[in-house]
Amino acid sequence: MPLPALDTSAAFLALRQHRDIAATWTLRDLFAENPNRFKEFSVTAGGLFLDYSKNRLNRQTVALLCALARERGVEARRAAMFAGAKINNTENRAVLHTALRAPRGAVLEIDGQDINRDVHAVLDRIKAFSDRVRSGEWRGHTGEAITDIVNIGIGGSDLGPEMVCRALRSFAHPRLSLHFVANVDGHDLDAVLSSLNPATTLFIIASKTFTTAETMQNAGSARNWFLQSAAIEALPQHFVAVSTNTKAVTAFGIDAANMFPFWDWVGGRYSIWSAIGLSVALAIGAERFGEFLAGAHAMDEHFRSAPLEQNMPALLGLIGVWHRNFFATTSISIAPYHQDLSQFADYLQQLEMESNGKRVTRNGAPLHYESCPAVWGNVGTNGQHAYFQLLHQGTDVIPVDFIAALKATHRLPGHQAALLANCFAQSEAFMRGKTSDEVREDLQAQQLPPAEIEALLPHKTFPGNRPSNTILMDSLSPGNLGALIALYEHKTFVQGVIWDVNSFDQWGVELGKVLAKNIHVELTGDAHQQEHDSSTNGLIAMAKAAL
Numbered sequence: 001m002p003l004p005a006l007d008t009s010a011a012f013l014a015l016r017q018h019r020d021i022a023a024t025w026t027l028r029d030l031f032a033e034n035p036n037r038f039k040e041f042s043v044t045a046g047g048l049f050l051d052y053s054k055n056r057l058n059r060q061t062v063a064l065l066c067a068l069a070r071e072r073g074v075e076a077r078r079a080a081m082f083a084g085a086k087i088n089n090t091e092n093r094a095v096l097h098t099a100l101r102a103p104r105g106a107v108l109e110i111d112g113q114d115i116n117r118d119v120h121a122v123l124d125r126i127k128a129f130s131d132r133v134r135s136g137e138w139r140g141h142t143g144e145a146i147t148d149i150v151n152i153g154i155g156g157s158d159l160g161p162e163m164v165c166r167a168l169r170s171f172a173h174p175r176l177s178l179h180f181v182a183n184v185d186g187h188d189l190d191a192v193l194s195s196l197n198p199a200t201t202l203f204i205i206a207s208k209t210f211t212t213a214e215t216m217q218n219a220g221s222a223r224n225w226f227l228q229s230a231a232i233e234a235l236p237q238h239f240v241a242v243s244t245n246t247k248a249v250t251a252f253g254i255d256a257a258n259m260f261p262f263w264d265w266v267g268g269r270y271s272i273w274s275a276i277g278l279s280v281a282l283a284i285g286a287e288r289f290g291e292f293l294a295g296a297h298a299m300d301e302h303f304r305s306a307p308l309e310q311n312m313p314a315l316l317g318l319i320g321v322w323h324r325n326f327f328a329t330t331s332i333s334i335a336p337y338h339q340d341l342s343q344f345a346d347y348l349q350q351l352e353m354e355s356n357g358k359r360v361t362r363n364g365a366p367l368h369y370e371s372c373p374a375v376w377g378n379v380g381t382n383g384q385h386a387y388f389q390l391l392h393q394g395t396d397v398i399p400v401d402f403i404a405a406l407k408a409t410h411r412l413p414g415h416q417a418a419l420l421a422n423c424f425a426q427s428e429a430f431m432r433g434k435t436s437d438e439v440r441e442d443l444q445a446q447q448l449p450p451a452e453i454e455a456l457l458p459h460k461t462f463p464g465n466r467p468s469n470t471i472l473m474d475s476l477s478p479g480n481l482g483a484l485i486a487l488y489e490h491k492t493f494v495q496g497v498i499w500d501v502n503s504f505d506q507w508g509v510e511l512g513k514v515l516a517k518n519i520h521v522e523l524t525g526d527a528h529q530q531e532h533d534s535s536t537n538g539l540i541a542m543a544k545a546a547l
Contacts, residue, residue, distance in 0.1 A: 207243055
């Protein structure tokens with residue numbers, strides 16, 4: 001039975017009334033009134049700590065948001081997802097990225113298949129292969145050990161592995177350098193190939209169907225580059241595949257024994273836990289890849305069992321709904337205070353915006369309320385000297401997620417304390433702001449003339465009352481990173497259920513692909529130019545003249 005529209009539901013209307021009261025609150029006052037606020041509005045799970053006290057909410061807000069989640073069926077849909085129900089209704093598929101990180105022996109069957117056995121069979125193959133490459137047993141056609149690994153994919157087959165390999169670089173094999181190519185723009189592949197030795201390079205072609213246009217164009221060019229210095233018989237020693245299309249893989253020249261499969265119940269942006277993570281296992285080793293999976297599983301178990309009021313992913317998702325649907329925020333900024341998480345915001349862009357950037361419900365009815373906000377950001381101290389100005393004093397209120405590790409994985413003295421000081425100071429500054437009276441007092445202490453003080457006051461006043469979450473971990477370990485990614489996966493799930501959208505399809509990606517195929521034929525062949533608008537016609541004509 002379809003849910004009633006979100007904005008007409010009883011819990012939503014109760015929150016709307018509560019919002020009118022909450023809009024009068026200031027974060028300064030909320031902290032002054034409740035000395036236990038930090039303890040009361042924080043939660044620990046899977047090696048992570050979430051402080052959500054710097055949001056405009058109180059106990060009643062949390063209770064009302066959890067009531068909304070129950071009214072929208074979050075708990076039932078959560079159970080259905082973990083049980084393997086086909087909750088991706090537009091593609092009639094189960095959604096089982098959680099099964100990819102379940103321990104060996106977990107019981108789950110889908111359509112008569114033992115999912116856990118299948119998953120661990122692939123993990124065993126990944127371990128055996130990565131062990132051979134890392135030990136130097138696997139060698140190229142000249143007998144030399146592999147030194148460089150190039151992952152060619154796009155979307156989830158690129159963003160996840162690259163982000164994780166960069167984040168866990170402290171754990172990487174010292175001999176192996178990882179490279180990632182996704183863009184069909186030849187400059188991307190050219191920049192990577194120009195520094196490599198074909199004899200010591202291993203390529204991973206990551207495409208479930210082995211037909212993804214951008215990936216296969218890059219794969220073909222990499223193959224041609226390799227064959228300029230080696231015979232075709234050498235291809236199997238330098239190319240492996242993550243795919244399900246055995247026929248296409250072997251036609252390319254890859255040995256079917258070196259094809260690592262995954263399944264249609266694994267969505268691209270949720271696939272880092274599958275064979276798509278082969279590059280991660282090669283970089284950090286199968287044992288640490290197992291720790292990465294175990295960290296995600298720990299968050300799964302917490303999400304699956306904890307009451308909503310103490311459930312970290314649920315709370316993170318509901319706070320996002322509170323901001324988006326009741327305070328009209330249009331974006332959220334991700335601020336990791338860890339250089340190795342420099343691609344985490346990019347990863348979350350795909351995870352959240354491709355999942356929940358929808359304008360119709362699961363049943364196809366138009367939404368009459370806002371769904372996913374824009375997700376953006378960069379590493380913290382860099383952002384402070386770029387766009388944090390807008391976050392502090394811009395006309396839009398933009399919530400921020402601060403992410404930090406308490407301990408560094410480097411040994412440089414003094415840096416970690418300075419980094420954390422900046423992180424905590426920024427969240428405090430967003431919360432407190434600086435009043436005109438405080439500014440005036442500072443300027444008077446500098447003995448500035450009264451007229452200059454009054455002129456500077458509006459420029460140096462900070463409104464504050466700007467919301468943020470802070471997520472802390474002991475260190476950026478494989479397990480903690482796994483938990484962090486799973487946290488945001490489940491946050492995205494919760495919000496998708498609240499908004500009644502299908503978080504697991506991406507039809508919006510398809511239209512541009514179809515049109516690009518048609519235009520590509522027009523640019524490269526003798527095909528008659530199709531009917532386009534005058535702008536597109538003009539751009540095609542300019543390109544044909546230049547190519």
